[in-house]
Structures are given as structure tokens and as C-alpha cells.
Amino acid sequence: MSALFRIEHLSKQFGGLKVTRDVSLDLVPGDRVALIGPNGAGKTTLVNLVTGQLRPDSGQVFFGGEDVTRLSDVARVRKGLVRTFQVTRLFSEMTPDEHVTLTILQRKGRATRILERFGHDPAIEFEAADILSTLGLTEVAHRPVAEIAYGQQRLLEIAIALALRPRVLLLDEPAAGVPSSETPRIEAALARLSSDLAVLLIEHDMDLVFRFARKVVVLNGGEIVFTGAPDAAAADPRVREAYLGSYAHASRVA
Amino acid sequence: MSETRPLAASGRRWPRDVIGLAAIALAGGAGYVLFPDSLAFLTRIISIALLVLSLDLLIGYCGIATLGQSALYGAGAYAAGIAAVNGLTDPVALIAVGALAGGVAGLLMGAVLLRAHGLPQLVLSIAFVQLFHEMANKAASITGGSDGLYGIAPGPLFGLFAFDLYGKTAFFAGLGLLLLVFAALSFVVRSPFGMTCRGIKEDPLRIRAMGIGVRPTLIKMFALSGAVAGMGGALGAIATQVVGLDSVSFELSANALVMLVLGGFGSLYGALIGTVIFLGVEHEVSAINPFHWMTLVGVMLIAVVLFAPRGLYGVMTDAVARWRGRP
Numbered sequence: 150m151s152a153l154f155r156i157e158h159l160s161k162q163f164g165g166l167k168v169t170r171d172v173s174l175d176l177v178p179g180d181r182v183a184l185i186g187p188n189g190a191g192k193t194t195l196v197n198l199v200t201g202q203l204r205p206d207s208g209q210v211f212f213g214g215e216d217v218t219r220l221s222d223v224a225r226v227r228k229g230l231v232r233t234f235q236v237t238r239l240f241s242e243m244t245p246d247e248h249v250t251l252t253i254l255q256r257k258g259r260a261t262r263i264l265e266r267f268g269h270d271p272a273i274e275f276e277a278a279d280i281l282s283t284l285g286l287t288e289v290a291h292r293p294v295a296e297i298a299y300g301q302q303r304l305l306e307i308a309i310a311l312a313l314r315p316r317v318l319l320l321d322e323p324a325a326g327v328p329s330s331e332t333p334r335i336e337a338a339l340a341r342l343s344s345d346l347a348v349l350l351i352e353h354d355m356d357l358v359f360r361f362a363r364k365v366v367v368l369n370g371g372e373i374v375f376t377g378a379p380d381a382a383a384a385d386p387r388v389r390e391a392y393l394g395s396y397a398h399a400s401r402v403a
Numbered sequence: 404m405s406e407t408r409p410l411a412a413s414g415r416r417w418p419r420d421v422i423g424l425a426a427i428a429l430a431g432g433a434g435y436v437l438f439p440d441s442l443a444f445l446t447r448i449i450s451i452a453l454l455v456l457s458l459d460l461l462i463g464y465c466g467i468a469t470l471g472q473s474a475l476y477g478a479g480a481y482a483a484g485i486a487a488v489n490g491l492t493d494p495v496a497l498i499a500v501g502a503l504a505g506g507v508a509g510l511l512m513g514a515v516l517l518r519a520h521g522l523p524q525l526v527l528s529i530a531f532v533q534l535f536h537e538m539a540n541k542a543a544s545i546t547g548g549s550d551g552l553y554g555i556a557p558g559p560l561f562g563l564f565a566f567d568l569y570g571k572t573a574f575f576a577g578l579g580l581l582l583l584v585f586a587a588l589s590f591v592v593r594s595p596f597g598m599t600c601r602g603i604k605e606d607p608l609r610i611r612a613m614g615i616g617v618r619p620t621l622i623k624m625f626a627l628s629g630a631v632a633g634m635g636g637a638l639g640a641i642a643t644q645v646v647g648l649d650s651v652s653f654e655l656s657a658n659a660l661v662m663l664v665l666g667g668f669g670s671l672y673g674a675l676i677g678t679v680i681f682l683g684v685e686h687e688v689s690a691i692n693p694f695h696w697m698t699l700v701g702v703m704l705i706a707v708v709l710f711a712p713r714g715l716y717g718v719m720t721d722a723v724a725r726w727r728g729r730p
């Protein structure tokens with residue numbers, strides 16, 4: 150199958166710090182790829198480059214055969230290149246239902262209409278309720294985000310992404326900061342993702358990575374140091390070295 | 404904020420809106436009955452209330468820093484004034500001219516201000532209003548310059564009600580305009596557009612990640628805000644039949660901001676309450692001693708910022724909530 154999404158020789162540096170070094174990667178529909186690497190390896194930066202929050206110094210991003218390197222982040226989202234954030238970015242006074250409704254309205258080109266009542270389109274409300282129920286958020290659908298649990302906020306991040314009907318989904322540590330009692334709900338949400346969607350998952354929890362991914366890409370110092378099957382990754386000396394460099398995660402990999 | 408929350412249950416919203424509009428109409432009626440000799444002053448309150456509402460749209464709903472809002476108010480005032488001097492006398496048409504001029508000025512201001520954020524944005528807004536001020540001053544042949552623009556003689560409203568000496572027609576025209584604008588804005592802030600703006604205020608990057616463009620949305624709000632401010636300016640021009648340089652001044656912009664902070668931004672009611680309190684107290688106190696007035700403004704501002712960051716409207720809604728919460 151031809152690549153739905155391709156990164157070619159992407160590089161980025163901040164001041165003198167090379168955070169992304171000649172990274173190339175591609176995804177086909179249905180892919181489940183985990184991107185792992187120690188803290189500061191440049192994982193989030195790579196997502197920012199790919200989705201257009203940052204401009205690369207060199208290299209290209211292709212989406213559906215088209216070079217999108219110069220497109221704005223907004224334009225990329227509209228094409229179906231969607232991300233979630235490592236640190237939740239939500240509107241504290243809005244409800245989950247309002248977040249998802251606004252997102253669906255955008256997809257239909259109606260998010261900035263003035264002469265329309267928000268939340269009064271039955272079809273949209275139905276779809277929003279459906280997405281929220283898929284993620285187990287029905288009970289809190291009408292509570293302000295500031296009042297719901299962090300784990301539920303993480304699920305809402307995913308709900309918003311799904312409301313965009315993505316073709317490529319980049320999940321930046323969806324379980325970060327979530328108590329371990331709640332990670333199964335996030336994992337279940339990941340397991341239910343549509344099978345024609347290409348997913349790149351950034352995750353520190355190796356158990357989750359093993360269950361989710363068929364392919365693992367290891368980033369260290371901005372560079373891809375390993376690409377291959379999950380079991381091979383655990384045994385690979387370069388991967389061990391990457392993690393031993395920052396021993397915070399060494400125990401989890403070993 | 405209390406206005407966001409009921410969105411989910413918007414079915415219950417419209418009676419509240421009707422109550423709100425009725426309260427404004429009632430307050431206007433009470434003003435008319437209680438202060439029949441001060442109708443010109445009451446009309447000025449309405450005119451400035453439109454300016455403060457327009458400022459709330461930008462600051463309270465979008466998080467844009469501006470101290471130049473009176474540029475938009477002045478654009479409306481001068482456009483209506485100049486049109487009137489040149490033979491356009493229908494008051495409704497003059498208000499429309501004010502809205503249009505304010506809207507265009509708003510687009511211009513948006514294009515400039517959205518190039519920056521935070522403090523630089525604030526500085527740009529001050530430069531913008533100073534520039535407008537200088538333009539109005541220099542183009543004396545059409546604006547009257549520092550002497551003011553005289554000779555505005557509006558025809559009767561709807562061809563029926565002449566603008567009388569006591570300012571009765573102007574007052575009721577103003578009150579009607581305020582009710583219309585308020586009803587429209589109540590709708591707009593709860594439209595998808597209004598929701599997007601609130602989102603932009605809190606986190607523009609999240610809005611972008613939802614696939615919504617931030618700049619075009621804000622530009623739209625600048626145009627809308629300009630139209631509202633411009634109508635306020637046009638109302639002032641029609642009611643006082645003169646336009647002065649003070650209508651495009653840094654001072655008026657800053658006062659509008661003080662009014663908004665006093666009343667509470669991010670709520671349309673807050674904008675109205677702040678305007679009435681500020682101008683009402685100013686009217687009373689500065690007649691006694693202008694120095695006392697400035698002191699009082701300072702004290703009120705400090706008190707609100709420290710103890711009631713959501714303004715007087717916030718204090719009121721909290722009080723109501725507490726009262727309702729009691730068994």
C-alpha cells in the first residue's frame with residue numbers, strides 16, 4: 150500500500166540544540182506505530198513539526214501524496230492530520246459536549262457562524278453524544294471541564310480528535326498523568342479506533358506499547374535509533390542505551 | 404463564568420433573555436421617570452454603554468488587549484455627523500452609517516492589532532486611537548477639528564418623532580437601539596462564532612488544533628465590535644448634534660475599559676452595569692469636586708480588582724447564587 154503519510158528528512162534545531170535530526174517515517178492506513186524514547190528525545194517536537202505548530206529547518210511532510218510542509222496547522226487538521234496534546238488543552242468552562250459539538254461544527258464549516266444557535270442541531274448533538282459515549286464520557290457530558298477528572302479530560306482530548314474524523318492520528322502520551330486505575334479506559338478507547346486510521350502513539354508505558362503497536366520507532370537525541378517489532382525493540386542494545394541515558398525510565402524498559 | 408454554563412441547557416435560556424431585556428427597558432423607564440430633566444445625560448449613558456459593550460466583545464469574549472476602542476466609536480460619530488451635515492437626515496440611516504464606518508474602522512484596527520499580542524498589542528491600540536485623533540484634528544475642513552463638528556440636524560425618527568429640546572426622542576431612540584443591540588449580541592455570544600471566540604480567549608492553539616482559523620474569527624469580531632461602537636458614536640452625534648475630538652480619545656478608551664472592569668467583562672450585563680455606575684457616580688461626584696471623582700475611580704478600581712475580579716455583575720450573580728443555595 151502506498152504511504153498515506155510520509156516524513157522525509159525532517160530536521161529542527163532550537164538555538165544550537167538539534168531536537169530533530171533527519172527523521173524519516175511513513176504510515177499507511179491501519180498502521181499502529183508507537184514512538185518511544187526518553188524524556189527530551191524530541192517526540193513532541195516531531196509531532197509539532199508534522200502538524201504545523203512548528204516549521205522544520207529542512208525536510209518535508211507529505212499527506213495523501215501532497216506536500217503539506219508549508220500548509221498551516223489549521224489546513225492540515227482539515228485534511229485529516231490530527232493530534233492530541235501531551236498536556237491537556239481544553240476550555241475549562243466549557244463542557245465535553247460543547248467541545249465536541251464545536252469540533253463537529255468546524256468539520257461542517259459552521260464553527261464561526263453568527264446567525265446560528267450553538268447546540269441546537271439534532272444531527273450534530275446526536276453525533277457528539279455518540280462520540281462521548283464511545284469514550285465513556287456520557288455522564289460528564291454537560292459538566293464544565295474544570296469539574297471533571299483528569300483521566301476524563303484525557304479521554305475528551307481523544308474525543309475531540311475523533312470528532313475531526315482523522316485519517317492520521319498522532320497521540321502524544323494520551324495516558325500521561327492519568328492514575329493507573331484509569332488507564333484501561335484509555336487503552337480501551339485506543340483499541341476501538343477505526344481500523345483504516347493510521348495511528349502514531351507516543352507512550353512511556355511499555356506494557357501499553359506492546360499491546361497497542363505492531364511497530365515501534367525509538368527516538369533518542371532527536372534521531373531515530375531503532376525501527377522494528379515491539380519485542381525486538383526491548384532486546385535491542387541501542388534502545389537500552391537510549392533509556393539508560395535517562396534512567397528515569399530504565400526500569401520500565403528493562 | 405455563569406454565562407457559559409447554561410449553554411448545555413439552552414432551552415431554558417430564552418426566558419432569561421426576555422427577563423434581561425425587560426430589566427433594561429424597565430431601568431430605562433425608571434430613569435425617564437426619575438430624572439426627566441437629565442434625559443441628555445441618560446442618552447449619553449446609552450451611547451457610552453454601546454461603546455463598553457463593543458469593548459467587552461473584544462476583551463471579555465476574545466481576550467484582546469485594547470486601549471483604542473474609542474477610535475471605533477469616534478469613526479461612527481464622525482461618519483454620522485459628516486453625513487448629517489451633508490444632507491442625510493434620517494436618524495436610522497445615520498445610525499446605519501455609524502455602524503458601517505465603525506465596522507470598517509474595526510476591520511482596520513483588527514488588521515493592525517492582530518499582528519501582536521499582549522503588551523505590544525496594547526501599545527498598537529493606543530497608537531491607533533491617537534492616529535485617529537490626529538486625523539480628526541487635522542482634517543478640520545470636514546470634521547471641524549478642535550472646534551467640533553456642528554450643524555447636525557437629524558430629521559424626525561421614522562418621519563414621526565422630531566428630536567425635541569428635552570431630548571425625549573433621542574432618549575427613546577437610544578433605548579430602543581440599545582435593546583436591539585443587546586438582544587442581537589445575546590444571540591451572537593451564544594452562536595458557534597461566540598463559542599469559538601471564548602475558546603480563542605482561553606487557548607487559541609487548541610482552537611487551531613480543532614481546525615478553526617483564529618485570525619479570520621477575530622477579524623470578524625473586530626468588525627462586529629466596530630459596528631456596535633460606531634452605532635454608539637452615531638447615537639451620540641444625533642443626540643448631542645455635535646461631534647468633538649473627545650469622542651476619539653485615549654481618555655474615552657481608558658474610561659470605557661474602567662467601566663468594563665467595574666461591571667465585569669465577559670458578560671454583556673457587566674458592561675451595562677459598569678457604564679451606569681461609572682457615569683452615574685461621575686455625574687454626581689464631579690459636580691461637587693472633580694478631584695474627588697478621580698480619587699473615587701481609583702478606589703473603586705482597586706477594590707474591584709482586588710476583591711471582585713469578576714466585577715460588580717460577578718458580585719451580584721454570586722450573591723443570587725448564594726441566596727438560592729440557602730435551604
Ligand SMILES: Nc1ncnc2c1ncn2[C@@H]1O[C@H](COP(=O)(O)OP(=O)(O)OP(=O)(O)O)[C@@H](O)[C@H]1O
Nearest residue numbers: 163166168186187188189190191192193194195235
Ligand atoms: N520551543 C522550544 N524552544 C526551545 N527548546 C525546546 C522547545 N521545545 C522543545 N525544546 C527542547 O527540545 C527537546 C525535546 O523536547 P520534546 O518536548 O520534543 O521532548 P519529548 O521527547 O516530547 O519529551 P517528553 O517525553 O518529556 O515529553 C528538549 O530538550 C526541550 O527542552
Ligand SMILES: [Mg+2]
Nearest residue numbers: 192193194235
Ligand atoms: Mg513530549
